[in-house]
Each structure stands twice: as C-alpha cells, then as structure tokens.
Amino acid sequence: xxxxxxxxxxxxxxxxxxxxxxxxxxxxxxxxxxxxxxxxxxxxxxxxxxxxxxxxxxxxxxxxxxxxxxxxxxxxxxxxxxxxxxxxxxxxxxxxxxxxxxxxxxxxxxxxxxxxx
Amino acid sequence: xxxxxxxxxxxxxxxxxxxxxxxxxxxxxxxxxxxxxxxxxxxxxxxxxxxxxxxxxxxxxxxxxxxxxxxxxxxxxxxxxxxxxxxxxxxxxxxxxxxxxxxxxxxxxxxxxxxxx
DNA sequence: GGCGTATTCAACCGCCAGGTTGACAACACC
DNA sequence: GGTGTTGTCAACCTGGCGGTTGAATACGCC
Numbered sequence: 001x002x003x004x005x006x007x008x009x010x011x012x013x014x015x016x017x018x019x020x021x022x023x024x025x026x027x028x029x030x031x032x033x034x035x036x037x038x039x040x041x042x043x044x045x046x047x048x049x050x051x052x053x054x055x056x057x058x059x060x061x062x063x064x065x066x067x068x069x070x071x072x073x074x075x076x077x078x079x080x081x082x083x084x085x086x087x088x089x090x091x092x093x094x095x096x097x098x099x100x101x102x103x104x105x106x107x108x109x110x111x112x113x114x115x116x117x
Numbered sequence: 118x119x120x121x122x123x124x125x126x127x128x129x130x131x132x133x134x135x136x137x138x139x140x141x142x143x144x145x146x147x148x149x150x151x152x153x154x155x156x157x158x159x160x161x162x163x164x165x166x167x168x169x170x171x172x173x174x175x176x177x178x179x180x181x182x183x184x185x186x187x188x189x190x191x192x193x194x195x196x197x198x199x200x201x202x203x204x205x206x207x208x209x210x211x212x213x214x215x216x217x218x219x220x221x222x223x224x225x226x227x228x229x230x231x232x233x234x
Numbered sequence: 235g236g237c238g239t240a241t242t243c244a245a246c247c248g249c250c251a252g253g254t255t256g257a258c259a260a261c262a263c264c
Numbered sequence: 265g266g267t268g269t270t271g272t273c274a275a276c277c278t279g280g281c282g283g284t285t286g287a288a289t290a291c292g293c294c
Binding site: 147148149159160163164167183184 | 269270271272273
Binding site for chain 2: 010012018025073076079082083087089
C-alpha cells in the first residue's frame, strides 16, 4: 500500500469515508460536524480524515482552532484515468473478439481457437 | 464491507489485483498464467481472484479442467458514476464560491460569510 | 491565568486480509 | 488404473485497520 492509487482506492473502500466525501462535496466541514451523524467517536473520524488526507482526497486549513476539511477533486482524475484505460482496452478486445467470432461462423473454421496477439 | 461499491474499491486497492485487471484487459487467462509473474503461491492468486469475482469484476467459465478468468467491464461504470457525481458537485461548488467571492470583492460586504442553500 | 472547545496523539483490542503449507478434487493423458 | 496438471479448500500466522478510552495540545474567550 505505497502508491497513491492504492491509497485512493483503499480510502474510498470504506462506506463512512465515501459518505464523508459525499458530504464534503456539498461544502467544507469540521471534524466535529463530520463526526456528528455517525455512531463513532471523534477520534475515529479524525483517523478517517487522516486516511483521506494521505490519499490526497482532502486538505486541511488551520483557521483558529478549527481545521475545516476541504475536498480536492483533482485526485478523482487519477482513478478515472486508470479505470477508463482498462475499460476501453477491454471493450476494444470484445469488439475484436466479436469480429473474429463473426468471421469464424461465416466461413466455418473450427480449428481457430486461440487468437494471435 | 457489504455493498458492491465497497467491494469494488477494496478489490482495486491491492496493486496485485489491479495488475491482474490490467492483464485481463488484454485477454482472458488461467490462474496459473496469472500467478506466474508474482512471487506468491497459486493459492494466494486464487484468493485474489475470488475477491475480484465477489466484486463482480471478473467471471469464470469452466472449460475442461482449466477455468479461464474473464474481465467484466460493466462494473467500472459503478465507480465512474459515483466518482463523477461528487466531482461534478464539488466543481460546481467551486464555481459558486468563486461567484460569491467575486460579488463580495465587488461590493465589499464583509458580513456575507456563510452562503445560503 | 484559567476554562471550554476542537483536535490529535498514544496505547490497546478484535477482526479481517493476505500470505503460507498441506491435502484434496477434477480432469487429460498414457 | 496410475500419473501429472490445474485449481480449490482448510488451517494457521501475521500485520494492519477500524474502533475504543484517556491524556495532551492548541486556541479563543473571560
């Protein structure tokens, strides 16, 4: 668990943290505000925020003794680019496979089982 | 960790599993083929595949004694839709905030600190 | 300075995830 | 039928995660 992508995915694997992100998308909030709806202690929420912060999903700005949490949207691009790459790749492969299958049924070549490259 | 979204994020949090997905995007593979590049036992890879399968990311098709693993691209949409929702929401908020700030500097109204709705 | 509030740090606990080894099932091949 | 290959199941170990409680820090307020 060292690269950022792992940290981001791991951070969003927890429902509470995902819910926090959802609420932070509406507006910044403090730790106590974020902790209020959940049946956990403030310390636990503070730990969750540390995880989100290490993943680069949120930033904190010291403002008197309050430390409002702010959502950083750029990190999402890291995930979407990873996801899109392999999804597109897989979809292209399906199209290629469909083409191969179509060619097979067309000219009836039963020995063509493994496609090259 | 009961909903599918959590399972998908959790599954992709592991670098080995992410790498497996990347390789399966190129083409289907068997357990032994997938295990070969890593310094782990085949049993561990089998467990990884179970995680990916429970997340709905891959499917298995029995074919003689081989059980090729097949990548399912649709589940990616589950993530991207979640991500896009909150990213868009956050970005819209920034634009609103920018507008508010611009209005504030324009007419110098220092008491306008919390925006409504 | 003293008090209250907001937040984090430290130590601890239970549990699950990821790894191992060993045994077993299923199937092709000779 | 015996053997080799492919894959899973079961039991076990270890580390880290999410939770707790208790104390400490930092700051505004009076």
